[in-house]
Amino acid sequence: MDYGLIGKIEKAKRYAEERDRIEFKQFEVTFEGENNDHTVTYNEGIWHCNCDFFQTRGRCSHTMALETILEGMVKIARVD
Numbered sequence: 001m002d003y004g005l006i007g008k009i010e011k012a013k014r015y016a017e018e019r020d021r022i023e024f025k026q027f028e029v030t031f032e033g034e035n036n037d038h039t040v041t042y043n044e045g046i047w048h049c050n051c052d053f054f055q056t057r058g059r060c061s062h063t064m065a066l067e068t069i070l071e072g073m074v075k076i077a078r079v080d
Helices: 003-017 052-057 061-069
Strands: 026-032 037-043 046-049
Touching: 026 061, 037 061, 046 052, 046 061, 052 061
Parallel strands: none
Antiparallel strands: 026 037, 037 046
16 A cells, blocks of 8 residues: 555645635636637636627626636736
């Protein structure tokens, strides 16, 4: 039995429960919308989505959903 690996698995479980240890700096995701797929990016607190609504309002259902999912792991969104 690999006791070193067992210890790492336990540590990973603890880390997964301690979400405040994680802060995303940047990422890109494909969001499967009802009509089309959309590309959402996050970079140091700034969200961007290629959907039409975001282009006019600076927020959209895709970015708000990701904010909810990642609550506490991303900075509060700024709109440029």
